[in-house]
Amino acid sequence: MTILIVVWIVLSLLVALIGSSRNAGFTRSLLLAIFLTPLIGIIIAWWSGSKKDSEKKKNMDRLSKEYLDLIKGKR
Numbered sequence: 001m002t003i004l005i006v007v008w009i010v011l012s013l014l015v016a017l018i019g020s021s022r023n024a025g026f027t028r029s030l031l032l033a034i035f036l037t038p039l040i041g042i043i044i045a046w047w048s049g050s051k052k053d054s055e056k057k058k059n060m061d062r063l064s065k066e067y068l069d070l071i072k073g074k075r
Contacts, residue, residue: 011038019045023054 012033019029024045033041 008038009034012041014038015041015045018042019048022046022048022050024048 012030015033015038016026016030019041020026022029022045024032029041029045032044
């Protein structure tokens with residue numbers, strides 16, 4: 001029983017490390033993996049999307065808005 005708990009915690013920590021570079025984040029991924037299962041935790045972490053992709057999208061949205069404002073003559 002003790003070995004199962006240790007394996008569960010280790011797998012949950014691995015899921016949290018993967019989640020730290022995703023939108024789910026370290027803490028949320030860790031809690032999901034501990035309270036649900038590490039398998040569900042990793043699925044949700046991967047499904048949450050990459051932080052890099054989110055930042056790129058935010059920058060593109062900002063640049064698009066600035067470009068449209070420039071075209072409309074607001075600046």
